[in-house]
Amino acid sequence: MKTLTLSAPAKLNLFLHINGRREDGYHELETLFTFLDFGDELAFTLTSNQQEIVICGDTAGILLEDNLIYKAAKILEPYKKIAAGVDIHLNKQLPMGGGVGGGSSDAATTLLALNMLWQCQLTIPELAKLGLQLGADVPVFVEGKTAVAHGVGEQLEPIDIAQKxxxxxxxxxxxxxxxxxxxxxxxxxxxxxxxxxxxxxxxxxxxxxxxxxxxxxxxxxxxxxxxxxxxxxxxxxxxxxxxxxxxxxxxxxxxxxxxxxxxxxxxxxxxxxxxxxxxxxx
Ligand SMILES: C[C@@](CO)(OP(=O)(O)O)[C@H](O)COP(=O)(O)OP(=O)(O)OC[C@H]1O[C@@H](n2ccc(N)nc2=O)[C@H](O)[C@@H]1O
Ligand SMILES: Nc1ncnc2c1ncn2[C@@H]1O[C@H](COP(=O)(O)OP(=O)(O)O)[C@@H](O)[C@H]1O
Known part of the structure; x- marks a missing residue:
């Protein structure tokens, strides 16, 4: 089995406005997300043990069950159409919890990669909806387009901006x-x-x-x-x-x-x- 290596790029919020607070405590935002050509790198290799989701590399002390990569793989498991597990190698480049979305991007890259490798056949909007359960920033990484986000970040309006x-x-x-x-x-x-x-x-x-x-x-x-x-x-x-x-x-x-x-x-x-x-x- 060939290894699929993908980036999990950083994002920037070029602006971030808070328009209100919902009853569940979450905030209504208006924010411009763009992606950078720099990020973490994840390598996915299917394994024959179909129960197995192994993560190695720079997991920086995060417990397996708390790792957004593991959570993303688990959320997709019920949809898999082939009997295979996965070995995921993380090369961490992005500062954690720094506002550049590394954890959310890792989760989105995992959803996109395993949707293909496990032949789940989910659409991008379906993956984005699953991703929202992992964090407010996961859907924009799944959709993958520079966009103004509304709601908690899940309503996305793609936009063209200058390259800087x-x-x-x-x-x-x-x-x-x-x-x-x-x-x-x-x-x-x-x-x-x-x-x-x-x-x-x-x-x-x-x-x-x-x-x-x-x-x-x-x-x-x-x-x-x-x-x-x-x-x-x-x-x-x-x-x-x-x-x-x-x-x-x-x-x-x-x-x-x-x-x-x-x-x-x-x-x-x-x-x-x-x-x-x-x-x-x-
Ligand atoms: C505000 C942003 C802008 O990108 O900040 P950064 O995390 O990137 O710095 C994100 O949307 C954050 O997304 P994410 O980091 O995935 O947040 P979550 O895990 O969903 O939420 C963490 C906590 O932030 C609060 N939260 C988050 C998003 C939101 N729209 N309203 C909130 O009130 C909630 O208290 C929640 O418990
Ligand atoms: N694979 C991962 N990479 C980074 N952070 C992770 C990961 N899995 C879980 N986390 C947790 O998610 C939190 C937010 O991560 P991150 O997306 O890097 O923050 P931010 O959105 O502020 O850039 C981290 O503080 C960390 O505890």
């Missing part, structure tokens, strides 16, 4: 998404954007609160803003600075304070995972 270079910086702190969303000071009443909106009209509604709660994020934003327009992605802690070309981004990466991790990437209108899947199928 980004320097993404992960300060050495972990921001709790649940803490941010339950905080009394979080703004929750940004009006929906009107047609004809521009990116310059937007922001990240979590940023002011996260800067206050996590001074390392404030420091990172202030440092990057000296060089380029910068925002936080998702609920943080990663921040991204936008550049017109790779050289300009690289010049800033080269002088990044040594306690911060950073990488450079370009945004892609379609997730690279989807391109790789098409290439495998042809």
């Amino acid at each position: 270079w980004y320097l993404v910086v992960a300060p050495p702190v972990h921001v709790s998404t649940a803490l941010v969303f339950t905080h009394p000071d979080l703004p929750r009443n940004t009006p929906k954007l009107k047609s004809g909106w521009k990116l310059s009209d937007t922001g990240n509604d979590c940023q002011t609160l996260v800067k206050k709660l996590y001074p390392e994020v404030e420091k990172t934003l202030a440092w990057l803003l000296k060089y380029a327009p910068t925002k936080m992605t998702g609920t943080g802690a990663c921040c991204f600075a936008e550049f017109e070309n790779r050289e300009a981004a690289l010049r800033v990466l080269e002088i990044l304070p040594s306690s911060w991790q950073g990488f450079i990437a370009q945004n892609t209108s379609e997730s690279i995972c989807h391109r790789q899947l098409r290439a495998w199928q042809n």
Whole structure:
């Protein structure tokens, strides 16, 4: 059996507005998701033991049952049409819980890969619906198109945007998404954007609160803003600075304070995972 190797790309929230809070505590969002040409890498090999879902590689201390890759495989198991297990090797590149969606992207890549290898024959919308049970960000990775998301992130409206270079910086702190969303000071009443909106009209509604709660994020934003327009992605802690070309981004990466991790990437209108899947199928 050949091994299928796929990317699980990072995402950025180019803006993140909170429009309200639902009765179940979840927040109504309006957010622009785009994908980067940088991410984790997952390699899938079918095995003859059909009970088996094995995950190895850089699982960074996450218990098997908590790993979103394992959860994605388990959720798909009832739909499989062939008697095979799977061995999944993870090469982790993305900071965990950093707002670049690594866990959600790993889960989506697993759903897409196993849907094909296990011949589940589910459609992309069916996979996205299953993915939503694993996290609010999984559907956009399953759909794989730069999009404005509404609801909790599951209603997706594809959009064309310019291609830019980004320097993404992960300060050495972990921001709790649940803490941010339950905080009394979080703004929750940004009006929906009107047609004809521009990116310059937007922001990240979590940023002011996260800067206050996590001074390392404030420091990172202030440092990057000296060089380029910068925002936080998702609920943080990663921040991204936008550049017109790779050289300009690289010049800033080269002088990044040594306690911060950073990488450079370009945004892609379609997730690279989807391109790789098409290439495998042809
Ligand atoms: C807000 C975003 C934007 O991309 O933040 P990041 O996680 O990327 O930073 C995401 O939608 C997060 O998605 P995800 O990380 O999958 O969140 P989940 O596991 O579904 O939820 C974690 C917790 O965040 C809160 N939550 C999450 C999403 C949402 N629309 N409203 C919420 O109130 C809930 O309290 C939930 O218990
Ligand atoms: N394969 C995985 N990769 C990363 N995080 C995972 C994975 N499986 C479970 N998790 C858990 O999910 C949480 C959120 O992960 P992640 O998607 O990286 O966050 P964010 O959306 O903030 O970028 C992590 O803090 C971690 O505990």
